Amino acid sequence: MSYAPFDWIDDEARRRADAGLVRTLRPRAAETELLDLAGNDYLGLSRDPEVTAAAAAAARTWGAGATGSRLVTGSTELHAALERELAAFCGFEAALVFSSGYAANLAVLTALTGHDSLIVSDAGNHASIVDGCRLSRAATAVVPHADPEAVRKALRAHGGRALAVTDSVFSVDGDAAPLGVLAGVCREAGAPLVVDDAHGLGVLGEGGRGALAAAGLAGGEGIVATLTLSKSLGSQGGAVLGPARVVRHLVNTARTFIFDTGLAPAAVGGALGALRLLRREPERAARVRDVAVELHGRLVAAGLTAVRPDAAVVSVRAPSAESAVRWAADCCAAGLAVGCFRPPSVPDGISRLRLTARADLTQEQIATAVDTILATAPLPVG
Numbered sequence: 032m033s034y035a036p037f038d039w040i041d042d043e044a045r046r047r048a049d050a051g052l053v054r055t056l057r058p059r060a061a062e063t064e065l066l067d068l069a070g071n072d073y074l075g076l077s078r079d080p081e082v083t084a085a086a087a088a089a090a091r092t093w094g095a096g097a098t099g100s101r102l103v104t105g106s107t108e109l110h111a112a113l114e115r116e117l118a119a120f121c122g123f124e125a126a127l128v129f130s131s132g133y134a135a136n137l138a139v140l141t142a143l144t145g146h147d148s149l150i151v152s153d154a155g156n157h158a159s160i161v162d163g164c165r166l167s168r169a170a171t172a173v174v175p176h177a178d179p180e181a182v183r184k185a186l187r188a189h190g191g192r193a194l195a196v197t198d199s200v201f202s203v204d205g206d207a208a209p210l211g212v213l214a215g216v217c218r219e220a221g222a223p224l225v226v227d228d229a230h231g232l233g234v235l236g237e238g239g240r241g242a243l244a245a246a247g248l249a250g251g252e253g254i255v256a257t258l259t260l261s262k263s264l265g266s267q268g269g270a271v272l273g274p275a276r277v278v279r280h281l282v283n284t285a286r287t288f289i290f291d292t293g294l295a296p297a298a299v300g301g302a303l304g305a306l307r308l309l310r311r312e313p314e315r316a317a318r319v320r321d322v323a324v325e326l327h328g329r330l331v332a333a334g335l336t337a338v339r340p341d342a343a344v345v346s347v348r349a350p351s352a353e354s355a356v357r358w359a360a361d362c363c364a365a366g367l368a369v370g371c372f373r374p375p376s377v378p379d380g381i382s383r384l385r386l387t388a389r390a391d392l393t394q395e396q397i398a399t400a401v402d403t404i405l406a407t408a409p410l411p412v413g
């Protein structure tokens with residue numbers, strides 16, 4: 032028999048191609064004419080001179096890498112400053128920085144549960160939450176999207192330790208979770224509420240303090256937030272915010288904290304620079320929300336279907352995966368970079384163009400983006 036250990040990969044690749052689901056990397060140039068509505072740089076901070084200078088200064092001072100895991104040599108005074116300032120800004124007692132938002136979600140979901148626990152998880156939650164549930168030894172109840180009553184029932188049905196977890200703003204449709212009601216349901220059940228505020232930080236709440244601050248829940252006894260530093264803060268990395276005893280517990284037990292090299296100093300410095308800039312320029316948060324609402328309003332008025340955005344993500348429905356890919360490619364050819372969501376990234380199987388508003392878009396750029404999306408739309412619009 033011939034040795035062909037990876038033939039199954041070719042079979043899978045053919046099936047993916049037949050379904051129009053092939054993913055490819057497109058390395059971007061440093062300078063490009065493309066108008067970017069695809070990235071997550073919501074506040075336009077990733078290339079802000081103050082932020083890049085802070086990142087460069089941190090690399091010069093502390094080195095290109097953190098040199099070790101956080102508990103060995105990978106915690107610098109800069110990491111400690113970012114943790115203090117993030118916690119204070121978002122209104123929590125303590126914070127812990129991770130190498131990514133993905134690692135932060137894995138940490139919380141594995142360290143706050145045991146084999147006898149239950150995790151109640153919204154069906155629309157991000158893949159890193161799904162993976163955190165899988166990696167924990169807890170049972171997971173996946174409940175219908177944005178359905179606090181289903182969360183209540185699942186928590187009631189379980190006698191032992193439990194927690195509920197939700198995105199604050201869902202990546203696919205850009206809609207917000209009913210955090211106030213969910214917090215009430217969790218409090219009633221004596222369970223913590225874990226909220227992934229990846230898309231809320233810098234966008235929601237006063238001056239961008241996040242979805243939990245906006246809901247009046249920041250710093251609450253049973254509230255834990257996870258963050259990424261890679262969207263509004265234009266850098267890289269993640270964080271967990273919560274009561275100090277939860278953070279101390281993560282330091283001692285979370286494997287994605289203990290067995291992972293600390294976040295690189297440049298990323299820490301960049302995130303800290305962005306946070307300080309946002310504190311000085313809080314109007315950026317309101318501007319990105321306004322841009323999202325304007326993009327949505329114009330596209331819907333022209334006949335496209337899109338959910339009203341609660342934060343920066345504007346999601347426009349496409350008739351099929353193939354047409355979504357073609358639509359995004361046509362936009363790109365016309366000078367506009369947009370995201371494209373299709374199965375398996377969309378739990379409901381509906382493909383979408385995913386547009387991200389940015390605080391630094393001009394009115395002219397907004398008009399250009401709308402015109403391009405409409406001119407390339409696969410459906411008759413208007």
Ligand SMILES: Cc1ncc(COP(=O)(O)O)c(C=O)c1O
Nearest residue numbers: 131132133157202229259261268
């Ligand atoms: C909702 C959500 N949670 C977590 C993450 C992961 O964060 P990171 O990219 O920092 O790993 C992302 C996206 O990147 C996200 O959209």
